[in-house]
Amino acid sequence: MHDIRAIRDNPAAFDAALARRGLPPQAADLLALDEERRAKILAAETAQAAQNAASKEVGAAKAKGDTAEFERLRALVAEKKAEVARLTEEAAAEDARLRDLLLMIPNAPLPDVPDGPDEDHNVELRRWGNPRNFAFAPREHFEIPGVKPGMDFATAAKLSGSRFTVLRGAVLRVHRALGQLMLDTHVNEHDLTETWTPVLVRPEMMLGTGQLPKFAEDSYETTNGWWLVPTSEVTLTNTVNGEILDEAALPIRMTALTQCFRSEAGSAGKDTSGMLRQHQFEKVEMVSITTPETSRAEHDRMTGCAEAILQKLGLPYRVIVLCTGDMGFGATRTHDLEVWLPGQNKYREISSVSVCGDFQARRMNARYRPQGGGKPEFVHTLNGSGLAVGRCLIAVLENGQQADGSVELPAALHPYLGGKTRITAEGALA
RNA sequence: GGAGUGGUGGCCGAGUGGUCGAAGGCACACCCCUGCUAAGGGUGCAGGCGGGAAACCGUCUCGAGGGUUCGAAUCCCUUCCACUCCGCCA
Numbered sequence: 001m002h003d004i005r006a007i008r009d010n011p012a013a014f015d016a017a018l019a020r021r022g023l024p025p026q027a028a029d030l031l032a033l034d035e036e037r038r039a040k041i042l043a044a045e046t047a048q049a050a051q052n053a054a055s056k057e058v059g060a061a062k063a064k065g066d067t068a069e070f071e072r073l074r075a076l077v078a079e080k081k082a083e084v085a086r087l088t089e090e091a092a093a094e095d096a097r098l099r100d101l102l103l104m105i106p107n108a109p110l111p112d113v114p115d116g117p118d119e120d121h122n123v124e125l126r127r128w129g130n131p132r133n134f135a136f137a138p139r140e141h142f143e144i145p146g147v148k149p150g151m152d153f154a155t156a157a158k159l160s161g162s163r164f165t166v167l168r169g170a171v172l173r174v175h176r177a178l179g180q181l182m183l184d185t186h187v188n189e190h191d192l193t194e195t196w197t198p199v200l201v202r203p204e205m206m207l208g209t210g211q212l213p214k215f216a217e218d219s220y221e222t223t224n225g226w227w228l229v230p231t232s233e234v235t236l237t238n239t240v241n242g243e244i245l246d247e248a249a250l251p252i253r254m255t256a257l258t259q260c261f262r263s264e265a266g267s268a269g270k271d272t273s274g275m276l277r278q279h280q281f282e283k284v285e286m287v288s289i290t291t292p293e294t295s296r297a298e299h300d301r302m303t304g305c306a307e308a309i310l311q312k313l314g315l316p317y318r319v320i321v322l323c324t325g326d327m328g329f330g331a332t333r334t335h336d337l338e339v340w341l342p343g344q345n346k347y348r349e350i351s352s353v354s355v356c357g358d359f360q361a362r363r364m365n366a367r368y369r370p371q372g373g374g375k376p377e378f379v380h381t382l383n384g385s386g387l388a389v390g391r392c393l394i395a396v397l398e399n400g401q402q403a404d405g406s407v408e409l410p411a412a413l414h415p416y417l418g419g420k421t422r423i424t425a426e427g428a429l430a
Numbered sequence: 431g432g433a434g435u436g437g438u439g440g441c442c443g444a445g446u447g448g449u450c451g452a453a454g455g456c457a458c459a460c461c462c463c464u465g466c467u468a469a470g471g472g473u474g475c476a477g478g479c480g481g482g483a484a485a486c487c488g489u490c491u492c493g494a495g496g497g498u499u500c501g502a503a504u505c506c507c508u509u510c511c512a513c514u515c516c517g518c519c520a
Binding site for chain 1: 440457458459460474475476477478479480481488489490500501
């Protein structure tokens with residue numbers, strides 16, 4: 001959420017930021033509403049002050065036994081009270097209107113984010129690793145003979161419908177190993193605190209991180225008003241919702257392995273084969289809570305944490321910075337990691353690492369008290385996948401596939417597989 | 431699901447109709463003393479909103495919403511949440 005005072009101070013900068021997102025200017029409308037709102041507040045508070053003053057006099061009049069004056073003041077208070085009630089209600093309504101509008105406006109891109117309308121204008125920052133040369137036509141993950149017995153879409157469709165997968169045996173073991181490898185790496189080597197959270201949350205939390213109110217159709221709501229998290233960014237980030245933290249406690253670095261639930265509304269026809277795009281998937285998430293001064297450096301650090309996983313697995317990838325038109329709602333800058341999928345012969349997103357500035361913090365009212373005292377300030381928040389486990393499984397399978405239908409697994413996984421190194425063409429761990 | 435208790439400032443914790451935005455403690459900041467490793471003293475220190483160049487002023491907030499009253503953290507209603515006991519249960 002944007003700070004209305006910042007918009008007041010520099011409306012042109014605000015509209016320029018919107019323009020970079022491909023949105024029409026809104027500062028004038030917002031500020032007009034803000035004017036109205038402040039006028040209402042002033043009127044309401046002036047009336048309130050009058051009522052309070054009269055109230056005090058009432059007490060004095062009563063103490064003196066001045067009945068006439070007492071009754072006169074009583075009437076005055078009653079009159080003011082009605083006026084106050086009307087004006088405060090109007091002021092609150094203006095305030096809510098303004099807030100509702102602000103909640104729907106995306107974050108401003110940082111200056112060094114490339115401009116562009118869509119993903120074609122994203123900029124590649126670097127590549128790591130070289131795609132294998134296959135002496136045969138590499139298959140997509142769900143076509144690999146050794147994978148097929150462990151990846152059952154028909155049964156999943158019976159149970160739940162499309163965009164679900166049933167995993168079994170060796171493939172599932174690799175899936176589980178990947179999650180463990182990621183968590184261990186982040187905990188042991190990156191100093192993140194492993195955290196286990198609910199996946200059902202109150203709507204206020206979804207509002208805090210920005211999924212609500214604008215993107216309600218992308219997530220699932222339960223019959224009693226909980227929401228299934230589309231990412232544990234929601235729970236990890238909202239752990240500081242409403243808090244005033246000591247600066248000394250920052251940065252707070254968390255990681256979690258959770259189920260994620262997305263309705264994938266609007267993605268009909270996209271990635272319908274395999275388990276690339278699912279309604280339910282597993283993801284290791286990273287979240288950092290920092291001061292404003294350190295959030296940019298933290299962004300690079302977090303990007304590195306995600307890259308480390310792909311490097312351990314020997315999976316070729318590239319890092320891109322999303323252009324203004326492709327960035328998510330709450331981000332000021334986003335790095336996507338795209339892993340090489342030989343079956344598709346392209347790089348596909350496997351991680352997205354964003355620095356959100358104080359955008360989410362303002363929604364959550366999450367602050368810290370600066371060292372040396374002073375007023376609380378909003379924290380900065382960052383989140384990133386480290387990594388999407390299902391997509392990582394796909395990458396491991398496709399990159400490790402052999403001509404005979406078996407899959408060679410990365411050495412980093414072997415300890416998590418009881419020393420086994422491959423999936424046979426028949427689907428067994430060996 | 432049944433019965434009960436409770437929600438106060440960054441934290442802990444007093445406060446049961448007016449003099450309370452709120453004692454005390456902790457934490458934190460600055461200063462003094464001491465002189466050395468969980469010593470002492472002093473001062474300051476809730477947050478939001480609005481006005482103001484600023485000093486500062488106004489206003490709201492004691493989970494939330496509503497009510498009683500001239501006046502509510504304190505009384506009443508509703509609601510949310512937490513905890514305890516019982517029941518059920520992975």
